[in-house]
Amino acid sequence: MTTIRVMLVDDHPVVRAGYRRLLEQHADLLVVGEAGDVDGAFARFGETCPDVTVADLSLPRKSGLELIRMICSGDGAARVLVFSMHDGAALVRRVFDLGALGFLSKSAAPEQLPEAVRTVHQGQRYVSSDIRPQLMGSRTSIEAMQLASLTPRELEIFRMLAEGRSAAECAEALDLTAKTISNYQTLIKEKLGVSTSAALVHLALRHCVIFGATN
DSSP states (O other): OOOEEEEEEOSOHHHHHHHHHHHTTSTTEEEEEEESSHHHHHHHHHHHOOSEEEEOSOOSSSOHHHHHHHHHHHOTTOOEEEEESOOOHHHHHHHHHTTOOEEEETTSOTTHHHHHHHHHHTTOOEEOTTTHHHHTOSHHHHHHHHHHTSOHHHHHHHHHHHTTOOHHHHHHHHTOOHHHHHHHHHHHHHHHTOOSHHHHHHHHHHTTSSOOOOO
16 A cells, blocks of 8 residues: 655644544555645655645745745646635636646535545646536536646647657657657646546547547
8 A cells, every 4th residue: 555645734733733633544644744834844845755745825924826836846746735715716726827736625525635635646636526616617627727737848749649649759849758758748648637548639629739530
C-alpha cells in the first residue's frame, strides 16, 4: 500500500488538528507537516516534500493563491488541493490556472477530503460535489476549464497528438526529444483528466481543437 504524505496549511491550529485526525483515520494517509502561513508553508514544503499539500486560501499576510504559485512554479510535479470556504467560480478557476489540481469546499462532506487527497495524488482534477453544479454545470464546461489550464506549448502538442501524430513526429516537428514529448503527453492527459489516446481525440473533437473528416 502506498502511503500518501500530506502537508496541511491553515492558520487555525484547531482546524489543522481536525484535518489531521480525519486523514489519519486512513492507513494510506500520513500528515508529515503543518503550517499557518504562506512563508512557513513554503519552507515546510521544502523540508518535508509532501505528496499532496492541502491549503486554505485565507492566510495571514499573504494569500493562499501566492502559496500555490510559489509551490507549483518551483515544482512542476507538486500536487496542491485547496480546501476553502470561498468557492466562487472565478476563484476556483484562478486556483486551477495557478497549478492546483483540486478544490474542496469547506462545506463539503468530511469524507470528501480523503477522496480528494487520493484523487489529486493520482494527478487528476478534483472539485467537490457541492460546488460542481454552480461552477461548471456540464462536462463540457469542466473540459473547457481543463483545456484553459494548458500552456501554449501543451496545447500545441495536444493538438498534434489528437491529429494522430506519433511522439517521434511531434518531437521532430518541434525540435524536441521523444522523451520530452512523452513527458508532455503524460502531463497533458493528467491535466485533461483522460487516460487513453482515444479519449484525448474525442475531447479535441468536442472542443474543435481538431476537426473530424467531412464529406
